[in-house]
Amino acid sequence: MNDIWILVQHRDLSIEEVTFGLIAEARRMAADLDQAGDVTAVAIGKGLEEALPTLGAYGADRVICLRDYALAHYHGEIFASELARLLKQFTPSYLLMAQSAETDDLAPRLAALLETALVTRAVDLKPGDGGKPVAIRAISNGYLFEEVFIEHPAPAIISFIPSVLTPDDPHNQAQVEVRFESMSVKPDGLRTKLVDIIEAGTETMDLEEADIIISGGRGVGQGRSFDIIRQLAAAIGGSIGGTRPVIDRQILPFESQIGQTGKTVTPRLMFNCGISGANEYTAGMEKARLVITINKDPSARIFRFSDLGVIGDVHEILPPLIEQVKESKDSD
Ligand SMILES: Cc1cc2nc3c(=O)[nH]c(=O)nc-3n(C[C@H](O)[C@H](O)[C@H](O)COP(=O)(O)OP(=O)(O)OC[C@H]3O[C@@H](n4cnc5c(N)ncnc54)[C@H](O)[C@@H]3O)c2cc1C
Structure with missing residues (x-):
């Protein structure tokens, strides 16, 4: 079965709207795929217990959450190796995410760890030959578009430009069960350490x-x-x-x-x-x-x-x- 995962993107304990857009995109993709499986939302962080079950109303079939105090702030090595571990365990065919400062770092790390395909800055997906998707991505600052046929050892990773992700209205009050997983990376083995978080000045702020x-x-x-x-x-x-x-x-x-x-x-x-x-x-x-x-x-x-x-x-x-x-x- 071709299961599709989406990465839950959140800030200040709230789920960001791009997450709902990713679920909608995953549902559309599932409708076009041969042997489509479940749409799973995967979250990394802590303090999301109340928000995550609501993803069912947006179309997620299940939610997996990796939670630990060490996951409170983004850390490339930890997030990539933990997510890679889950992806190897559950073997979905695709992982969708929205472009952000964090996913710009996470996506290539994951692709390297899993030796899989990565498409960044996608604006659309369409069905290609053999039921495999073709991603459309903007190049030359939007003056041109290219079509990328996704050959994969699964899971192929696709990162979308946020403005193209449109959520569907929540269709019911359905709550999904959240499966919590704990972290396995040992901090001793890391090559980088988060030492400080510096507030950006307004001029340089993202x-x-x-x-x-x-x-x-x-x-x-x-x-x-x-x-x-x-x-x-x-x-x-x-x-x-x-x-x-x-x-x-x-x-x-x-x-x-x-x-x-x-x-x-x-x-x-x-x-x-x-x-x-x-x-x-x-x-x-x-x-x-x-x-x-x-x-x-x-x-x-x-x-x-x-x-x-x-x-x-x-x-x-x-x-x-x-x-x-x-x-x-x-x-x-
Ligand atoms: C595939 C694709 C992707 C694109 N992506 C983007 C994107 O991400 N972001 C983006 O911005 N554009 C994007 N564009 C370009 C977009 O179509 C417009 O060309 C662009 O947004 C226009 O920028 P503008 O409003 O600065 O310039 P203009 O359209 O030239 O508008 C200038 C405005 O300034 C006003 N004006 C002139 N002088 C003064 C003055 N002294 N005081 C007050 N008002 C004045 C004029 O009345 C006019 O309304 C994309 C285009 C394509 C085809």
């Missing part, structure tokens, strides 16, 4: 974790013009993101790209400056809570995704706003 994001698009301009975005970010304590043209022009690094082929962000507050709101951009920011947009063009699509829209030139609107923010901080 955008997926950021609470406040100032995002700039082509309309902001190049060179010193983009400093206005940096000044607003510094004044209100936000992280900086941008659209693909901004990354293509090397104003910001690729890690700062928001959208279908970049990061999916969920900040409490987001500013969109000089951004038109193409589908591929809004796919990565539509779950932002409070969205403020500044654009010269009143018909720009981005206004549809905004709670507050200001029609005007960013270089006229932002300087007085930055001054006001600074003044109100000084008077506090």
